[in-house]
Every structure is written in C-alpha cells, then in structure tokens.
Amino acid sequence: MDKREKIEQTGEIYDAFQEVHERFFDLWYHHTFLEWDWWISLFLGVASWVLWFWVRPKASTQRLLYAGTFMMLISLFLDYIGVSVGLWYYSGKLTPTMPAYLPFNFAALPVVTMLLLQWKPRMSKHWKGLIFGLFNGFVGEPLFVWAGFYVMTGWQYYYSVPIYYLLFLIAHAIAHARTYEPLPTQR
Known part of the structure; x- marks a missing residue:
C-alpha cells in the first residue's frame, strides 16, 4: 500500500x-439529554466536587488535587482503551462524547480517591487501596451497571479490583510525595 x-x-x-x-x-x-439519567450524571459530576470542597483539608488541597488529576487522566486513558477494544461502553451520558463517562472520570473517581486519601491518614495505604479496589469493583461498577450507565461486554468486576488498587497506591504516592525543590532563579 x-x-x-x-x-x-x-x-x-x-x-x-x-x-x-x-x-x-x-x-x-x-x-438522554434532560432525561433522568442525564440529571443523575449532572448531579454526580457537580455533587462530588461540592462535597470535596466542603470537607477537604485546606492545607492539603494542592497535593490532593495532584492525586485527583492523576486519577482523572489515567481513568480517561483506561476508559478509552476499554471502550475502544470493546470491553464496555456507556449510556445515559452527560455529554455525547465517546468513549468516556465524564462524571466518573472527572468527578466521582478522583473525588473518592481524594476523600479516601484524607480519611484516616495513618491507616495503611494497602488497606485503603484494597478498600478502594473492592468498593469500586464490587459496589460502584455493579451499581452503574444496574442503573444502565455502564454496560460490560467483555469485562468482569473482579478484573477491576487490582487495577483500582494499583491506581490508588500511585495516587497515594503522588499525594504523599515530598514537596518539590524550588526552581533555581536565572542569573
């Protein structure tokens, strides 16, 4: 060719x-637009951030947002791959974009991550990661399937648990990283 x-x-x-x-x-x-599932998607997207802004520790905002931004970007990327290869798809979306479900990628997942990072800060990151993985894999995803937002065509709930666990550990490392050294001033 x-x-x-x-x-x-x-x-x-x-x-x-x-x-x-x-x-x-x-x-x-x-x-979908202005139907019940659209309103639920809008509520999920807005309410997640309102809750986080209300309960966040103000002094930790920046480091939590770094971890939340990581979760946004990686979930968007993984969603793109999963939908593109036919493992799942979404209906009842807030926006008519393919492939991602934006209220999950840009609100629910990063906010839940940030809330869990700030909850019980002395608790083992591995226990928190396991809770995060099990909750998302066996509660969150089935709830989205039941509501008709998420349709699995080649995916199983238990596949998600180790992925969510690993993503939480990375987000934890980002949120707990030492502060950056200042940039040197040019002479």
Whole structure:
C-alpha cells in the first residue's frame, strides 16, 4: 500500500467514525439529554466536587488535587482503551462524547480517591487501596451497571479490583510525595 492509498483508507475510516458519532449525538439528544439519567450524571459530576470542597483539608488541597488529576487522566486513558477494544461502553451520558463517562472520570473517581486519601491518614495505604479496589469493583461498577450507565461486554468486576488498587497506591504516592525543590532563579 502506498502513501496515497493509506491516506484515502484512513480518511474513509474517519468518515465512518464521524457518521457513528453523529448517530450517537442524535440518540443522546433525543433520548438522554434532560432525561433522568442525564440529571443523575449532572448531579454526580457537580455533587462530588461540592462535597470535596466542603470537607477537604485546606492545607492539603494542592497535593490532593495532584492525586485527583492523576486519577482523572489515567481513568480517561483506561476508559478509552476499554471502550475502544470493546470491553464496555456507556449510556445515559452527560455529554455525547465517546468513549468516556465524564462524571466518573472527572468527578466521582478522583473525588473518592481524594476523600479516601484524607480519611484516616495513618491507616495503611494497602488497606485503603484494597478498600478502594473492592468498593469500586464490587459496589460502584455493579451499581452503574444496574442503573444502565455502564454496560460490560467483555469485562468482569473482579478484573477491576487490582487495577483500582494499583491506581490508588500511585495516587497515594503522588499525594504523599515530598514537596518539590524550588526552581533555581536565572542569573
């Protein structure tokens, strides 16, 4: 295949993707937007952050936000992979974007992580990670499946537990890292 053929075939695939995205937007606009599942998604996205801003330890805001931002980015990336390879998909979304469920990626998961990081600070990070993994894998995900937001097509709940555990340990390391050295001033 030469360069021209490759560009043409790639363009055809992107055209097909655009058509699928337009069909998804139409479905979202007529059957999700301003419906009960849209309002729940909006509430989940807003209420998570309001709760965290209300209960956060002000002195730890920056380090907790570093850990929360890590969780946002990694969950978005992992969601992209999972949806792209057909392991799951979402319905009842706040926005008509594919593939992520933004209230989970940008609100619920990072906020729960930050709340758990600040809760019982002397508790073992491994116990907290295990609680985080088990809760998300066997309570959070089944609840989202039951509500119809999350549809697993090639994934099992127990696959998620070690992933959530590991992600929590990384977020814990980020939140507990020593402060950075100041940048040297230029002379």
